Amino acid sequence: GAGVSQSPSNKVTEKGKDVELRCDPISGHTALYWYRQSLGQGLEFLIYFQGNSAPDKSGLPSDRFSAERTGGSVSTLTIQRTQQEDSAVYLCASSLDSFNTDTQYFGPGTRLTVL
Amino acid sequence: GDSVTQMEGPVTLSEEAFLTINCTYTATGYPSLFWYVQYPGEGLQLLLKATKADDKGSNKGFEATYRKETTSFHLEKGSVQVSDSAVYFCALSDLNSGTYKYIFGTGTRLKVLA
Numbered sequence: 001g002a003g004v005s006q007s008p009s010n011k012v013t014e015k016g017k018d019v020e021l022r023c024d025p026i027s028g029h030t031a032l033y034w035y036r037q038s039l040g041q042g043l044e045f046l047i048y049f050q051g052n053s054a055p056d057k058s059g060l061p062s063d064r065f066s067a068e069r070t071g072g073s074v075s076t077l078t079i080q081r082t083q084q085e086d087s088a089v090y091l092c093a094s095s096l097d098s099f100n101t102d103t104q105y106f107g108p109g110t111r112l113t114v115l
Numbered sequence: 116g117d118s119v120t121q122m123e124g125p126v127t128l129s130e131e132a133f134l135t136i137n138c139t140y141t142a143t144g145y146p147s148l149f150w151y152v153q154y155p156g157e158g159l160q161l162l163l164k165a166t167k168a169d170d171k172g173s174n175k176g177f178e179a180t181y182r183k184e185t186t187s188f189h190l191e192k193g194s195v196q197v198s199d200s201a202v203y204f205c206a207l208s209d210l211n212s213g214t215y216k217y218i219f220g221t222g223t224r225l226k227v228l229a
Contacts, residue, residue, distance in 0.1 A: 033216060043204065043219035056214040091159065095215070103149075104208075104217060106159040 002026070004107035006092050012113045013082055021077040021110045025094030032075050033095075033104060034059075034067060038088035046090075049075060050097070082114045117142045121205050121220030128195055128227050136190040136203055136223045138179075144211030148172075148181055148188040151204045153222075159204065162190075195227045 005024040013019050025032050034046040045059040049069045060066070064082075069075040079086055089111050093104040122137040140146065150162040150172070163172030168183035177192045188205060205220040 031215070035217070035219075042221045043206075043217075045216040045218070048214045048216050056216060059216075093159075093217075102215070103161055103164065104215075105161075106151075108158040 004092055004094050004105055006090075006107040006110050008110060009108065010111045010113075012115065014115050015084060016081055018078065018080045019082055019112065021079075021090050021112070023075045023077070023092030023094075023107060025073065025075070025092070026105055027073075028096070029094035029105075030072060030097045031095045031102070031104075032069060033093045034075070034077050035091040035093065036088045037091055037109070041088075043091075046077070079112075082112075084114050087112055087114045117146070117207060117209050117211075117218045119205050119207055119218050119220040121223055123221075123223070124202075125224040125226055128225070130197055130227055130229050131194045132227075134190070134192040134195045134199075134225070136205075136225070138188045138190065138205035138220060140186050140188065140205075140207050142186075142207055142209045142211070144209050146207040146209035146211075148179070149206045149208065149217070150177070150179055150188070150190050151206060151219075153202045153204065155201070162203070195225070197227045197229050200225055200227045 007022045032049040048056040064080045067077045089109040091109045092107045095102040095104045118141045147166045149164045151159045152162045163174045165172040165181035171180045202222045206217040208215045
């Protein structure tokens with residue numbers, strides 16, 4: 001597709017369950033970012049990939065959060081043993097590369113609700 | 116660390132009014148500055164950007180000038196429309212932080228009344 005896509009668009013889960021969120025970046029974009037948008041915290045950075053490696057994981061809030069990227073394309077953000085405070089909109093963005101200050105293009109987000 | 120401070124909302128204006136949304140930043144290096152807009156039910160869209168001091172970004176009638184001396188990047192529009200109702204986010208990107216991750220402001224909700 002032409003833009004960044006994310007799936008699912010909405011996810012409702014029970015506390016303690018694991019969830020996987022998927023991001024498909026724009027074709028050819030080597031840099032990929034995950035952010036979280038929540039009422040209490042605003043928009044916060046989680047993790048950044050350049051290719052398949054993650055040089056910056058500093059925003060992951062706990063070891064229950066992990067992410068991977070394969071083939072330099074699709075990325076999956078996994079949250080284990082979800083808690084109610086994990087409820088938020090998870091945004092993915094991609095940019096052409098991370099070596100220049102390039103514009104990031106955002107996906108529509110996945111709204112996660114933990115009951 | 117780097118940070119972005121944005122004026123609190125919501126901002127309510129009548130159609131054709133002048134808009135200013137203030138944004139100031141703190142950064143150790145020379146960041147690039149961005150304004151993103153989030154329309155109801157939609158994702159973040161780049162509105163405009165500036166990459167160095169005194170640059171002016173502009174798009175759809177919106178403008179913002181990168182002011183290094185005042186560390187500001189205020190968003191302005193001369194005449195707002197109902198369709199401009201959205202949440203506006205100021206952001207910076209600074210390689211000195213280690214990556215080009217964005218640091219966002221808290222967002223300012225704009226409501227334009229007909």
